[in-house]
Amino acid sequence: MKLYFKTAILTAIIIFLFLVSFAVGFTITIEKSKIKSKQQLKGKNITEIAYIKDSYPQRIDENTILIVRKYFKACGHIVEEKSNIPQEYFGMVKEDFRRLFSAWEIDAFNSKYVVISRIFEGYCSHHFIVSIKDGRVAIFYSQPVDGDNLKLITPYKY
Template sequence: MLTRFRKRWNLGLVLFCCCILVISFYGTYRLMTLNNNINNSENQDLVGERESVDAVKNDGLKQDEMEDMTVINVNTRIKYKTIYKKCGHIEERESKPSVDLLGLDYEKAVNRFLDWNIETFTKEEVVLIAEVNGFDKDCLENSYLGIKDGAVAVFYGKPGEGKVVKKQTNILVANLPQSEIADLEKGIIINSEEELYEILEGLSNLE
């Protein structure tokens, strides 16, 4: 009876020890796995930070290189000048370079701006010129009465600015009152076609 009890106790003790060993082994394995995951995560974060720093440095180097060369950079001023040949007016505007223009040298800029002539090309400023065989917006939308070759004429644009004749009349200035001549010399702004015909009819009656 005592022998059986001892055998059972010894068997239980062996099983208990085995369970302790298994639990210890599993705990050690889990702890090692967790530490490895933490180390891998920290290493990846360090790699990512280094890559970000390297990228910023490379961008800075590229920008410095562009500023030293005669190419378009972020500080370059792009000026556009449009010359309207019929009225002689010049329209100008200025802008910052778009992303697709950065890094272009003179030859590449010529191919990029096919409709423009490059007047100036430096890293500080690029001036582009285009000629249009027509009138600018102000001349097309405005007109006034003035004097041309001793007769009343309709001009494009505004008084003092537009010099191109839109329509020549047969109304002789010499036959008009001095007050009307003075107004024509200053320029009489026309706001509509109806107003134009009314004024011309009135001047005709004064001859």
């Protein structure tokens, strides 16, 4: 009986020490993460760390960049164009912008940039078609550029 009692006490002490060491380790880990977070915030501008609620509508301003992504199914290419957003869009919120560009997906919308994308059938403008026009060899864009498919007519006759 004495051996059983000693074994039970020893087991209880080991379990108790394990739980205490676990609790101490957990507490130390939590405190280190708090210190690290405070060090990351030190020296930051308040606007860099402020939390902006979703209920606050983001608006387009004069510094907003417009990124247009066009995905072409036939060739698999993605054409991306970046530009300053036109002045007539200044002050718009996402819903206003969505109404104007209803055929496009709005991938991102904030005061720094607006990203819209759309999938097109066919090929991007980096592909050409060689054919005959007026008895000469001609090169056409696969998709119209500025409303025209013709890129150039060569001096070579067919």
